[in-house]
Structure formats: structure tokens, C-alpha cells
Amino acid sequence: MGNLLVNYGEAVAMILFAIGAANLLLHKNLIKKIIGLNIMDCAVYLFLAEKGYITGRGVPIVVDGVQSVEAYINPIPSGLVLTGIVVSVSVSALMLALTVRLYKKYHTLDLDEISMRLKKEEGM
Amino acid sequence: MDFLKNLPFFSIMISMFSAIITSILPKKAAKWLNTVVIVVIGILSAILLVYLFGTGESYTFMMGHFPAPWGNEIRAGVLEAGMALFFCIIMLLSVIGGSKKLEADVAEEKQGLYFILMDLLLSSLLALIYTNDLFTAYVFVEINTIAACGLIMIRQTGHAIEAAVRYMIMSLLGSGLLLLGLCVLYDLTGHLLMSNIKEQVAVLVANNQYQIPLLCCIVMMSIGLSIKSALFPFHAWLPNAYGYSTVSSSAVLSSLVSKGYIFLLIKIIYRVIGFDVFKNSRIIDILFVFGLMGMIFGSLSAIRQKDVKRMVAFSSVAQIGYIYMGIGMGTNFAIAASVFHILSHAATKSLLFIASEGLCDASGESRRMEDLTGAAYRNKIAGAAFLVGSLSMVGVPLFPGFISKLLFAQSALQIEFTKMLPALIVLGISTILNAVYFMKASIRIYTPVEGEKRFPVVPVKKQGIYGVVLVVFILLNLYLGTFSQPITDWILQGLGMFA
Incomplete structure (x- = not known):
């Protein structure tokens, strides 16, 4: 319990991840699903940023000639976050494009309703 | 170099x-x-x-x-x-x-x-x-x-x-x-x-x-x-x-x-x-159980399908189950069996998809099982290829599916009793279930149509590159099925290099 309070950032990240995953899986509305996806990804980035941060140290950019390792936080997790953001932006864009396609065809964002209609089409 | x-x-x-x-x-x-x-x-x-x-x-x-x-x-x-x-x-x-x-x-x-x-x-x-x-x-x-x-x-x-x-x-x-x-x-x-x-x-x-x-x-x-x-x-x-x-x-x-x-x-x-850390975590038991369930339920769903492509797709669920069962057994040899099944399933499943497409085309673009009756006579190469794929999936000797089933059974014998028994039993049940739907489909495509012909015959010579691809696929499957020893040796050597 003590660890949970000290690492509250990581705990929040895990809760957010669960919220996002539940949104992604359980919501019928496609836009809400995509929002869930983004919450889930951001939770991972929060977790990474939290892991890379060291209390009392600065951004890892050399200014004023201070080169000591002690002065800066770990830059690698930040780099990973940047890569991750690129990936999640492209994935969200793809999902949104698919949503637009479906909306133009069926005039609804409800994925279950679309599936029902597709089943009916097949039955005919 | x-x-x-x-x-x-x-x-x-x-x-x-x-x-x-x-x-x-x-x-x-x-x-x-x-x-x-x-x-x-x-x-x-x-x-x-x-x-x-x-x-x-x-x-x-x-x-x-x-x-x-x-x-x-x-x-x-x-x-x-x-x-x-x-x-x-x-x-x-x-x-x-x-x-x-x-x-x-x-x-x-x-x-x-x-x-x-x-x-x-x-x-x-x-x-x-x-x-x-x-x-x-x-x-x-x-x-x-x-x-x-x-x-x-x-x-x-x-x-x-x-x-x-x-x-x-x-x-x-x-x-x-x-x-x-x-x-x-x-x-x-x-x-x-x-x-x-x-x-x-x-x-x-x-x-x-x-x-x-x-x-x-x-x-x-x-x-x-x-x-x-x-x-x-x-x-x-x-x-x-x-x-x-x-x-x-x-x-x-x-x-x-x-x-x-x-x-x-x-x-x-x-x-x-x-490998040992992974084996000692109990996650391999979960993968093992999921794999076994997939082998049975994937085949059961495939039996219920009336659409040939969806049937072949559901059979993938069962085959992925085999691979995870091998991973779940937790021995080096079982993972080698899984890798072999990756190869054999890849060769066979792509053959089945492409062959079933040819059969559907010869039946007026329909994918329903009823319309496929006699399709193997209308498109001979696709029919033969579908039969080869089916036999391999069921596990008939000469084809790669048999070798991977054999390897899975051999590796099941090397592990503890509580896993060996379910693995062997489910392997048996799954083989029978595979036989049910693949043989049903194969018999249907080789049943001659009574009365008037609804669809024209696609001549062998007109198939061109499509026919060549199917023949190469059949040969690849036969190769994997008959020369399996060097391939398993290669997989075991490769897994040894992983460590």
C-alpha cells in the first residue's frame, strides 16, 4: 500500500489504461472507442514519463555547459514516448478514416447496428 | 564474407x-x-x-x-x-x-x-x-x-x-x-x-x-x-x-x-x-489451456459454417490452437514442433484459400457449400489443390499436417502426465473434427452434379499462372511432408542458436 502511494503516477497510469481498454472494447459508438484507444495509449506514455523522471533534476538538454549526469533526468523514456505518440497518431487517423467510411455507408456510428445490417444484407 | x-x-x-x-x-x-x-x-x-x-x-x-x-x-x-x-x-x-x-x-x-x-x-x-x-x-x-x-x-x-x-x-x-x-x-x-x-x-x-x-x-x-x-x-x-x-x-x-x-x-x-523463467511462470499453462480449447472450439465453429471461406478461416483458429499448445508444453522439442506447424499451416492454409477461390469462381462466384457441389470437376487443379490442403489439415501421411501432429504427439510423450493426457486426447478429438468438415467439403466438391450443368467447366489450359501457383503450392506441401527430417533438424539448430 505504501508503494502505491509513493508511485501514485504509475498507479494512475494503470487505472487510466484499464479505463481506456474498457472504453475501447465495451462502447458501441466508434468515436468513443477511438477516444478509449487514445486514453489507453496516453496511459502508457504517462507510465513511461513517470518512470523516466527523477525528482529534482532538469530536462536533458545541455545548457550553461552543465554536463554532469546528475543534473538531468533519463532521456530514453521520453524518446520512447515520442515514438509511441507517432504510432498512436497514425493508428487513430486510420481508425477515424475507417469510421468515416462506415458512416458514409450506413449513417450510424453504432458498430453493433452496422453488424446487424450486414447480417441482414447477407440473409437477403 | x-x-x-x-x-x-x-x-x-x-x-x-x-x-x-x-x-x-x-x-x-x-x-x-x-x-x-x-x-x-x-x-x-x-x-x-x-x-x-x-x-x-x-x-x-x-x-x-x-x-x-x-x-x-x-x-x-x-x-x-x-x-x-x-x-x-x-x-x-x-x-x-x-x-x-x-x-x-x-x-x-x-x-x-x-x-x-x-x-x-x-x-x-x-x-x-x-x-x-x-x-x-x-x-x-x-x-x-x-x-x-x-x-x-x-x-x-x-x-x-x-x-x-x-x-x-x-x-x-x-x-x-x-x-x-x-x-x-x-x-x-x-x-x-x-x-x-x-x-x-x-x-x-x-x-x-x-x-x-x-x-x-x-x-x-x-x-x-x-x-x-x-x-x-x-x-x-x-x-x-x-x-x-x-x-x-x-x-x-x-x-x-x-x-x-x-x-x-x-x-x-x-x-x-x-526459457526457464518463462516455463516457471504459470503463463504457459494458460497458453496451453487456451490452445487446447481453440483446437476444439475452432473446429466446432468451422463445422457449422455454410460459407467455404469462413470455414477455412475458422480452421485457422484451431491450427493457431495447435501452435500455442506446443508453446504451452514448455519443452524445447515442443516449441520446435510449434515452429514446424507455423511452416506447415502457412503452406497449407494459403493453398486452401487460393484453391477455394478457384472453386467459388467455377460455381458462379458463390461461396455457399451447396453451390460448390461438383466444383472439382469444373476446375480440376483447384479441386486437387483443395483436396491436398484438406488431407494435410486432417493429418494424412505424406502431407505436412501429419508431420506436425506427429511432432506434437512425440513432444507430449516427453512431458509430465497431467499435460500429456489432455494434449493427446485433444489432439485426437481435434483430428476427428478436422476430418469431419474438411472431408465433408472435399466429398461435396467431388460429388458429380445430377441433371443439367449450371456452371461452365474451366479448362485446365486456360488457368495460366493461377494453375502454376497451385501446382507449386502442392509441391511445396509434399516437400514439407516428405522431407521433414532436415527441416526439424534446422529448426532445432536455430532454436539452439536463440539461447
């Missing part, structure tokens, strides 16, 4: 840059470039395989000349090179075999785009095979997902887009779990390169530190990758995605995309977590 060590890097880069160039090429040129690229990469992989057999040991290749633990690395052993060669062969045959159908299914202006996706898919698969860096693996997993999604939705029908959305939802959950798992692992070990992580994990286990987080990240990575490769309870997206996409896509998706993720999982087991 040092120059040959660059080949994995060249393979990844050739396919990736050809994807970029393809975007400005006309359709015909795009198709040719794609074929040439796959052939060239296949040849490069073959050269690398011969070279690695000569040296007898694996090597790591520094990207950008930064030494470990800072730089990014590629690693190649005989298993990786062989897998790359095999994936190239299957992809080439699937693309050529489905090219005629592609022109019919996909809108004229989109056909060039299809080959961009194929090139990207190939490069991401190669990167998954060769990379030695966990985060690079994650990035290429995402590229693979995006390319696969494009391959599903390229037909632009309502079914295909819906299937693509469902595929993306499950797949993104899987990659989210994988990402979280590897972030926790990075947090525990401080490294992203596979070999460095493995050393640190060994230290953690020896000092009995952080056991619960380690277990959590093993669980997250295994479950994430099994969602993406459609292990049984997570397979809901699979039948539509395979059933409603164009035939090359279904063949490539079922035989390469899901297999790439499984190969990455096997790599993570051996090279990141360490």
Missing part, C-alpha cells in the same frame, strides 16, 4: 523503400516491382541461410555503429534466415495466385496501393524476424497491424470495412498490452536490447527481486501477442477479416501476419525472458 552480414538490413530496407517508390508508380509497374522485391529478398535470405549454415553460429549486427547497450541491433541465425526465405515464398505465391481476383475485387485506382501495403507488410515481418531490440519490435508490430488492416479493407465493401474495424480494435488492445509489458520490463531491467534484458532478468530471478512485476509483464506480453495472433478466446475478429477480404489478403493474413507475431513471442520466450 563479412559483407553478407548486411543482408538482413538490406532485406528490410529494400522492401521498405520499394513501398515508398510504389506510391508513385502505375499499377502494372507496382505489381512487377513487388514481385521482383519479394524474389530478391527471398534470394538474399537464401544466401544468408547458406552462409549461416557454413559458419554455424548466429551474429548480431550494429545499426549505425553504436555498440550495445546504446545502439539498435539486428540479429540473424539459421532460424531467422530460413523463416524469412519461407515467408517470401508464401507471400510470392499468394500474391501471384490471387492477382487475377485482385483485379476483379479492388477498384481500378486502388490496385497500385495494394502493393504498397504488401511491401510494408513484408518489411515489417522481416523486421519482426530479425530485430534484437524490443521497442523496434513494437514499432514494427504496429506497422504490421496497419498494413494488415489496409489489406483487409482494400475491397471497400461494408463487410470488409466492418471486419477491418473489428480487427483494429482487438489488435490495438493487443499492441497496447505488449507496449505496457515492455515498458514495465524496461523499467525493471533498464535495457531495450533483448540480450541485455535477458542478463538482467536472470539477475533479478537469482536475487528473487521484483517477481510480481516480472510475472505481470510476461503475462501482458504473452496475452498481447496472443490477441494479435487470434488465440481462441480472442479470435472473434478473425473469421470476417479472413472471409471477406480479397483472396491474396486472406492467404497472407492467415499464413504470415499471425505467424509473425507468434514468431516474435517465441523470440521473446527464448531471448528476452529466458
Whole structure:
């Protein structure tokens, strides 16, 4: 319990991840699903940023000639976050494009309703 | 000979840059470039395989000349090179075999785009095979997902887009779990390169530190990758995605995309977590149980299908179950059996998809089982190919499915009794269930139609390249089924290099 309070950032990240995953899986509305996806990804980035941060140290950019390792936080997790953001932006864009396609065809964002209609089409 | 060590890097880069160039090429040129690229990469992989057999040991290749633990690395052993060669062969045959159908299914202006996706898919698969860096693996997993999604939705029908959305939802959950798992692992070990992580994990286990987080990240990575490769309870997206996409896509998706993720999982087991640590975590029991359930329920769902392509797609769920059962047995030999099943399933399932497409075309574009009656007489090559695929899936000797079942049974005999018994029983039940639906389909296509002929016969000579592809596929299957000993030796040698 003590660890949970000290690492509250990581705990929040895990809760957010669960919220996002539940949104992604359980919501019928496609836009809400995509929002869930983004919450889930951001939770991972929060977790990474939290892991890379060291209390009392600065951004890892050399200014004023201070080169000591002690002065800066770990830059690698930040780099990973940047890569991750690129990936999640492209994935969200793809999902949104698919949503637009479906909306133009069926005039609804409800994925279950679309599936029902597709089943009916097949039955005919 | 040092120059040959660059080949994995060249393979990844050739396919990736050809994807970029393809975007400005006309359709015909795009198709040719794609074929040439796959052939060239296949040849490069073959050269690398011969070279690695000569040296007898694996090597790591520094990207950008930064030494470990800072730089990014590629690693190649005989298993990786062989897998790359095999994936190239299957992809080439699937693309050529489905090219005629592609022109019919996909809108004229989109056909060039299809080959961009194929090139990207190939490069991401190669990167998954060769990379030695966990985060690079994650990035290429995402590229693979995006390319696969494009391959599903390229037909632009309502079914295909819906299937693509469902595929993306499950797949993104899987990659989210994988990402979280590897972030926790990075947090525990401080490294992203596979070999460095493995050393640190060994230290953690020896000092009995952080056991619960380690277990959590093993669980997250295994479950994430099994969602993406459609292990049984997570397979809901699979039948539509395979059933409603164009035939090359279904063949490539079922035989390469899901297999790439499984190969990455096997790599993570051996090279990141360490085989013994993975075995001692109880996650292998979960994979084992899911695998067994998939073998039965996948086949049961396949029996109920009235649509031939969906039946073949559901049979993939059962076959993925076999692979995970092998991983769940937790011996070196069982994992070798799983790798062999990756090969045999890839060769057979793409054959089945392409053959069933030919049969459907000979039955007036219908995919319903009733209309397929006598289709093997209308399209003789496709009928023979479907029969070969069915026999292989059921596990008749001479075909690769038999060898993988044999290897699974042999490895089941080497493990403890509580796992041996369910494995052997389910293997038996699953074989019978496979026989039920594949033999039903084969008998139906070889039943002569009474009365008037509804559909014209497709003459053998008019099939052209499609017929050639099917014959090559049949030969490949026969080769895998009859010369299995050198292949299992190669797999065991490759797995030995993993350690």
C-alpha cells in the first residue's frame, strides 16, 4: 500500500489504461472507442514519463555547459514516448478514416447496428 | 564474407523503400516491382541461410555503429534466415495466385496501393524476424497491424470495412498490452536490447527481486501477442477479416501476419525472458489451456459454417490452437514442433484459400457449400489443390499436417502426465473434427452434379499462372511432408542458436 502511494503516477497510469481498454472494447459508438484507444495509449506514455523522471533534476538538454549526469533526468523514456505518440497518431487517423467510411455507408456510428445490417444484407 | 552480414538490413530496407517508390508508380509497374522485391529478398535470405549454415553460429549486427547497450541491433541465425526465405515464398505465391481476383475485387485506382501495403507488410515481418531490440519490435508490430488492416479493407465493401474495424480494435488492445509489458520490463531491467534484458532478468530471478512485476509483464506480453495472433478466446475478429477480404489478403493474413507475431513471442520466450523463467511462470499453462480449447472450439465453429471461406478461416483458429499448445508444453522439442506447424499451416492454409477461390469462381462466384457441389470437376487443379490442403489439415501421411501432429504427439510423450493426457486426447478429438468438415467439403466438391450443368467447366489450359501457383503450392506441401527430417533438424539448430 505504501508503494502505491509513493508511485501514485504509475498507479494512475494503470487505472487510466484499464479505463481506456474498457472504453475501447465495451462502447458501441466508434468515436468513443477511438477516444478509449487514445486514453489507453496516453496511459502508457504517462507510465513511461513517470518512470523516466527523477525528482529534482532538469530536462536533458545541455545548457550553461552543465554536463554532469546528475543534473538531468533519463532521456530514453521520453524518446520512447515520442515514438509511441507517432504510432498512436497514425493508428487513430486510420481508425477515424475507417469510421468515416462506415458512416458514409450506413449513417450510424453504432458498430453493433452496422453488424446487424450486414447480417441482414447477407440473409437477403 | 563479412559483407553478407548486411543482408538482413538490406532485406528490410529494400522492401521498405520499394513501398515508398510504389506510391508513385502505375499499377502494372507496382505489381512487377513487388514481385521482383519479394524474389530478391527471398534470394538474399537464401544466401544468408547458406552462409549461416557454413559458419554455424548466429551474429548480431550494429545499426549505425553504436555498440550495445546504446545502439539498435539486428540479429540473424539459421532460424531467422530460413523463416524469412519461407515467408517470401508464401507471400510470392499468394500474391501471384490471387492477382487475377485482385483485379476483379479492388477498384481500378486502388490496385497500385495494394502493393504498397504488401511491401510494408513484408518489411515489417522481416523486421519482426530479425530485430534484437524490443521497442523496434513494437514499432514494427504496429506497422504490421496497419498494413494488415489496409489489406483487409482494400475491397471497400461494408463487410470488409466492418471486419477491418473489428480487427483494429482487438489488435490495438493487443499492441497496447505488449507496449505496457515492455515498458514495465524496461523499467525493471533498464535495457531495450533483448540480450541485455535477458542478463538482467536472470539477475533479478537469482536475487528473487521484483517477481510480481516480472510475472505481470510476461503475462501482458504473452496475452498481447496472443490477441494479435487470434488465440481462441480472442479470435472473434478473425473469421470476417479472413472471409471477406480479397483472396491474396486472406492467404497472407492467415499464413504470415499471425505467424509473425507468434514468431516474435517465441523470440521473446527464448531471448528476452529466458526459457526457464518463462516455463516457471504459470503463463504457459494458460497458453496451453487456451490452445487446447481453440483446437476444439475452432473446429466446432468451422463445422457449422455454410460459407467455404469462413470455414477455412475458422480452421485457422484451431491450427493457431495447435501452435500455442506446443508453446504451452514448455519443452524445447515442443516449441520446435510449434515452429514446424507455423511452416506447415502457412503452406497449407494459403493453398486452401487460393484453391477455394478457384472453386467459388467455377460455381458462379458463390461461396455457399451447396453451390460448390461438383466444383472439382469444373476446375480440376483447384479441386486437387483443395483436396491436398484438406488431407494435410486432417493429418494424412505424406502431407505436412501429419508431420506436425506427429511432432506434437512425440513432444507430449516427453512431458509430465497431467499435460500429456489432455494434449493427446485433444489432439485426437481435434483430428476427428478436422476430418469431419474438411472431408465433408472435399466429398461435396467431388460429388458429380445430377441433371443439367449450371456452371461452365474451366479448362485446365486456360488457368495460366493461377494453375502454376497451385501446382507449386502442392509441391511445396509434399516437400514439407516428405522431407521433414532436415527441416526439424534446422529448426532445432536455430532454436539452439536463440539461447
